[in-house]
Amino acid sequence: MGGKVKTMADVRRIVDLYELHKSYKKVARELNISRNTVKKYLHQVKDVQEGLAEEIIPKNRKIVQPSRVLTDLVRQKIHQYLESNMGCPKKQRLTAKRIWELLVQDGHKIGYTTVKDEVVRWKRTNAPRGVYLAGAAHWSACRIRLGRSHTQYRRSMAEILPCGLRLALLALSICSPL
Structure with a gap:
């Protein structure tokens, strides 16, 4: 059925399955609908049989869906x-x-x-991706982080600053469109 009761054939199926299983839960599972929906239609069928209501599925029923807030x-x-x-x-x-x-x-x-x-x-x-330059514990490595991945470059202490500047320029050329 797929979650919605649309026709009298759907209601008839609910009634038949309820007579077979005698359980709202089993009927709901089998038809993939809410237990409350099963209960509602069974009560409506009972009301029509007792003369308290004229129809099970109203002809002029409107299904109101909530409006989309993120327009x-x-x-x-x-x-x-x-x-x-x-x-x-x-x-x-x-x-x-x-x-x-x-x-x-x-x-x-x-x-x-x-x-x-x-x-x-x-x-x-x-959003632009962040570029982080970090030195290793003894300033013997230069590391660049681009988003989730990172690359390490091993250099001597004298070469760290030029390495960092070169990596920053490389990262900026990768991240920004030419």
């Missing part, structure tokens, strides 16, 4: 806030919580988690 307009605003942050120092950038507060002030009904998830998605694809 294209809201997504575009979040991206604009994030893009305007790019030039700011890290400590002065807008956080996901502050972006959420700004959207709520603008009158959007959106949850913080929705905004946070969109910020994470945007950062994965658009």
Whole structure:
């Protein structure tokens, strides 16, 4: 059935399986629907049989789905806030919580988690990757980290600074488009 009761044939199947198993849970599992749905339709069938209701599935029923809160307009605003942050120092950038507060002030009904998830998605694809240069315990190695991977270069102490500068330039040429 796939989760929704749409026709009288679906209701008939619920009734038949309930007569066979005598269990809401078994019927729900077999049809892949909620136990509450099984119970609701069995009660509606009983009400129609007793004359308390006229129909099991109303002809004019409307299935109301919740509206999407992350509309294209809201997504575009979040991206604009994030893009305007790019030039700011890290400590002065807008956080996901502050972006959420700004959207709520603008009158959007959106949850913080929705905004946070969109910020994470945007950062994965658009934020610049960090480049970290670190010396080894005795300054005998130079290491560069690009995102998740890292490469180590062994050099003498005198060569560490030039190595670091060369690696930083190499990393910047790799990370930024030409």
